[in-house]
Amino acid sequence: MSTPGPAREGLRLSPFRGLRYVPDRVGSLAAVTSPPYDVVIRPDGLRHLETADPHNIVRLILPQAAGFASRHRKAAETLRHWQAEGVLAADPEPALYVYEQRSGDLLQRGLIGALRLSPPEEGIVLPHEDVMPEIVEDRAALMRETAANLEPLLLTYRGNGKGNGADGGASGGAGGGATAVIERAVQRSPLLSTTTEDGVSHRLWAVTDSADLAEADADLSGHQALIADGHHRWATYLRLRAEHAGPGPWDSGLVLLVDTARYPLRVRAIHRLLHRLPVTDAVAALEGSFRVRKVDGPLPRALDSLAAASEASGAPRTGGNAYLLAGDGGFHLVDRPDPGLLARTVPAGPPEAWRTLDATVLHTTLLEHVWQVPDSPDHILYIHDVAAAVEQAERRGGTAVLMHPVREEVVRELAQQGVTMPRKSTSFGPKPATGLVLRSLELG
Incomplete structure (x- = not known):
């Protein structure tokens, strides 16, 4: 889904210093992960995650305490405590992160980074669903207290699926672009590898090379994206940016960008x-x-x-x-x-x-x-x-x-017309696991 016209800037995905679990300080990486906050809806599911490991990320994304403000303060205190204990540590240099999910015949790869926020009228990031104000307020309060993006949104864009080259080679390397950067990264040993209890394997690589970062940026700047999952968090990002004058870390939000021409998502109801x-x-x-x-x-x-x-x-x-x-x-x-x-x-x-x-x-x-x-x-x-x-x-x-479920092409058609669907109309997936990489706004 390329941005029409040469004058409009497209997606700008910046590297950041990822905040990640230190494997030696937790039972296992799988035990500290969670589905996105809005998928953990049953009390038994919440208890299962809380008891899987005392440092499970659900204690940050769905903190349990009496009262609205107390919950968010508890999450912020927990986050600071885990950093002080060395349970969570920041990577030494800014990176984009290649993220892979694999299960049976399903393979999805994308780039995690800090995406420059853009207002709806620019048409760079397209929402397709309405949001509930009370949920946006809850997520905003949590982000204010923790000064962190705790889980990435899932955004999709339509490349040619093979890099930018005219040959469209399977490796994507000849054409360059974000896809080629991803394909080169997965040839290296990953930063982390784990398999969650649903049988999905997760791997993460850091991209820090300046040439790779420039190549991905040049490619993505020619595209717009559809919000596949995370409308409330995107609305939260925009609200919090409006609260902070001047340039700074609140001008970006944590996202996973997936080229669905290369890695099609599944759409469920x-x-x-x-x-x-x-x-x-x-x-x-x-x-x-x-x-x-x-x-x-x-x-x-x-x-x-x-x-x-x-x-x-x-x-x-x-x-x-x-x-x-x-x-x-x-x-x-x-x-x-x-x-x-x-x-x-x-x-x-x-x-x-x-x-x-x-x-x-x-x-x-x-x-x-x-x-x-x-x-x-x-x-x-x-x-x-x-x-x-x-x-x-x-x-x-x-x-x-x-x-x-709604067909993906209907979602895109409406989003490109600026028409939002009723809230919670679709569930795109697979969704990124929460807890593999966080973004602290205090680190920039």
Whole structure:
């Protein structure tokens, strides 16, 4: 996704002195890592990470204490304590970091660095989802107290996947650019290598050579990026930059940049748990406005029914939205919305691709008008794992609304038009593990 026109500056990714765990001071590197903060949603998941190692990064990204301010102060105190103890130490010189994730046939590589922040009107970094102000405030308070970027955002750009060379050779070396820098780095011994309990192996290399850094910068400056994961943290970066006058470390934020022409991401749905709406009430309210059918389980089979209903509708879709409701021990396929209802409830101004999104119809038609469920944490929990969504709905007596993923090209099309999707519409992955490299703003 190249930036049109020669006058606009693109991505500027700067090296920084990474703050990393000292292997001899922790049980294992795998034991101190965590998924991103918004994926750790279950109390048992939080406890599992906290007990995996006393220095697990979750104690920084999701500190536990009574009160909003106390949590963030506790994280800052913990971070300072770990640095003083030598559990975390800064690398001796600034670097860009090549990060690799591998699992079975999945291979993803990208560059971690400090990305210069740019306002939305510049069109260099494109968001595609709305954000929740209360989450931005929480993340902002945490970053202020810790003066650190604790986990990288996941951003994607579209190179040619082989470096910048016309030959498009498999190694990327002949063409140069960021891809070539990555491919050369992975031929060396990594700074760290670990395999997390999900079976994903992680490796990290430091790029410090001035020629390599210049080559990557020249390439990336010709591109714009899509935020794949981390909209709330990006909004937090922009808020905190506005609070700090003059140039300084707050002008950049920690990101992982992946060329999806070379390493395509997977796009999954994020599901909704409606705490206070039992399935029986949800189904009853749909009478006359959507078709509702019971479908057979177990969960994988029911999800196949959802996929078939979603894919049969085609694209662009007209009234082709489909959802799977769970929480009462069974599964209910919801599809074929009443066109008149959609015409009355979905705003007419945005593009067709936005108006026909499952997330758009869910939020504007189902949640707001049919079920009258406020979009607030007291009423809705956003859950990445489908089995966890069903389990929690059954345990709480609520309704899990299971979604079908959006195609990546639809996300890009809307983002390039400056149109944001409803919050938590997509889950791009694999997401970077949190805890492999941190950025202290006190180090510059």
